[in-house]
Amino acid sequence: GTQPYEGYEATVAADGPLAQFRFDDAAGSGTLADSVGSFTASNSGIVLGGEGPFGGSRSGSFGGEAFATLPSGPLEGAGAFTAEAWVDWTGGSSFKQPIFDFGSNSTNYMYMTPASALSGHKLLFEIHTAGGTVAQVTGPELTAKAWKYVAVSETSAGTLTLYVNGEQVGQSTGETIAPAALGSIPSDYLGRSLVSGDPGFKGSLSNVAFYGKALSAERIKAHYDTAELPVNTAAPTISGTVKDGSTLTAKAGSW
Numbered sequence: 001g002t003q004p005y006e007g008y009e010a011t012v013a014a015d016g017p018l019a020q021f022r023f024d025d026a027a028g029s030g031t032l033a034d035s036v037g038s039f040t041a042s043n044s045g046i047v048l049g050g051e052g053p054f055g056g057s058r059s060g061s062f063g064g065e066a067f068a069t070l071p072s073g074p075l076e077g078a079g080a081f082t083a084e085a086w087v088d089w090t091g092g093s094s095f096k097q098p099i100f101d102f103g104s105n106s107t108n109y110m111y112m113t114p115a116s117a118l119s120g121h122k123l124l125f126e127i128h129t130a131g132g133t134v135a136q137v138t139g140p141e142l143t144a145k146a147w148k149y150v151a152v153s154e155t156s157a158g159t160l161t162l163y164v165n166g167e168q169v170g171q172s173t174g175e176t177i178a179p180a181a182l183g184s185i186p187s188d189y190l191g192r193s194l195v196s197g198d199p200g201f202k203g204s205l206s207n208v209a210f211y212g213k214a215l216s217a218e219r220i221k222a223h224y225d226t227a228e229l230p231v232n233t234a235a236p237t238i239s240g241t242v243k244d245g246s247t248l249t250a251k252a253g254s255w
Contacts, residue, residue: 004227005056009035011226012209015219019074020209021190023048024058032060032068032190041068041190052206053086053147054227059206064094067192067200073102073185074210075110079178082211083125084151084223089114090202091144095121097201099150100208102179102188105130106195110179112152114142114203123169125152125162127177135177137162139169147206149224153214154178161217166224168217 012020019039021032027049032041045066050059060068075081085099095115103109108130116124122138137160142148151163158175161168179185187194190208191201215223233254240248 003056004054008054008057008207008223008227011223012207015211015215015223016213017209017211019070020207021068021205022058023050023052023060023206023208037074039070039072039074041070043068046191050204053088053149057086057206057227059086059088059204061204062191062201064097064200064202068190069192070102070188070190073179073188075102075179075212076182076185077180078212079180080154080156080212080214081179082151082153082213082215082220083112083209084149084220085112085208086147086206086227087114087142087150088147088204088206089142089144091115092202094199094202096193096195096198098189098191098193098198099201099205100188100190101192101194102185103182103194104185104187107132108182108185109194110182110185111193112150114144114150123150123162123164125160127175127179127181129177129181133177133181135160135172135175137170137172139164149227151215151220151223153220155214159214161214163217163220166221 019037020035047061052059099112101111110127112125115121121141126136139162154160160172162170236253237251
């Protein structure tokens with residue numbers, strides 16, 4: 001019942017996710033519950049019980065070998081979608097660590113990584129079909145050792161948009177493939193790659209969710225804002241001489 005947990009989960013629920021992993025499972029649990037659907041995942045080494053990015057939330061810690069296996073892909077057949085996650089990435093020079101990777105094999109997949117092997121090690125979401133068609137959107141490399149809210153959406157018109165902390169950081173238009181182009185995607189992981197030899201994710205994840213529609217920029221911002229407590233940028237002040245008959249001036253500050 002701790003805020004802003006209740007507000008955040010209510011805001012997410014209003015947008016109807018297909019699957020959501022809050023990572024609030026009991027420490028030592030062998031599964032990660034899907035709080036809204038039937039995609040409860042198997043836990044392979046994720047340490048549960050950690051503090052999450054906002055009050056009342058929890059997280060799972062991945063050490064590079066840990067991962068979760070979904071029973072099937074919540075985005076299978078989707079022509080439009082949104083995926084979001086709260087990410088506390090450890091950082092370092094091991095790139096292509098997947099936040100999630102859904103697909104059928106090492107040439108037919110969609111994944112997101114906080115730092116890719118591209119020039120500048122950009123934040124990357126990519127769809128890659130067995131036929132070699134690629135759709136991708138990039139943003140600046142994700143800041144390490146800090147909780148960040150990351151989201152990606154694709155409209156039915158083929159616009160891929162990437163967000164960090166509720167703000168757009170990258171966009172690609174005219175894409176011709178969506179998750180539906182992958183066909184059956186039975187191999188679906190959080191924290192593990194479908195590509196042999198790629199590293200696993202190192203860091204913590206919280207509130208990972210998938211939607212069968214492209215959330216608007218306003219809804220993405222609403223998700224982030226609901227999780228963040230107000231912060232003052234200028235403290236309140238009282239000025240003047242404190243004595244009988246003196247006038248004091250109060251300023252409320254700004255937030």
